[in-house]
Amino acid sequence: TQLLEQSPQFLSIQEGENLTVYCNSSSVFSSLQWYRQEPGEGPVLLVTVVTGGEVKKLKRLTFQFGDARKDSSLHITAAQPGDTGLYLCAGASSGYSTLTFGKGTMLLVSP
């Protein structure tokens, strides 16, 4: 059974601070995705990383896939209240039609 562990589970910070959330596994994934979910809504895909060591940037968000494709990180620079939400990582494996989801990191950014 593949597992993805996310840390921290909960993060409360002030506007303007930087933060990093982690997604770790003992399994290798063919790709890894990050989603953000706002309260009462469905998750929205932010990014997909495919190659070991890959770094992708989305405005103030930086995503990195580990060299061994077993882990990933999300770094947010100068967090804003609009970044508040549940961040979920999910791993895909070749030949499987399902994703392995982590349990999420709940981020609260206060003004």
Added chain:
Amino acid sequence: SQTIHQWPATLVQPVGSPLSLECTVEGTSNPNLYWYRQAAGRGLQLLFYSVGIGQISSEVPQNLSASRPQDRQFILSSKKLLLSDSGFYLCAWSVHSSYNEQFFGPGTRLTVL
């Protein structure tokens, strides 16, 4: 462009009553379809997925069932709801690819009383 619809948005049902949640996708054909349940502020539990019409895979044994009567329609049902069935139900779709990027509907908030 593709869109995914779920209804109803909210539902309050008594214990022992039946359930039918519907999900439809527009703008794509032969998608993978998924039903998830989510506890408050936590991760997603995969309930069912389907790679084609009439093909349903169950991930968690329970009193729920799923059906895919048409290519882009996915239905979640129960004959008798339990209190533990309360939660946020999400439908998602993906294309058949190794990336399996999933696109979620707006969800249905189910409260069983």
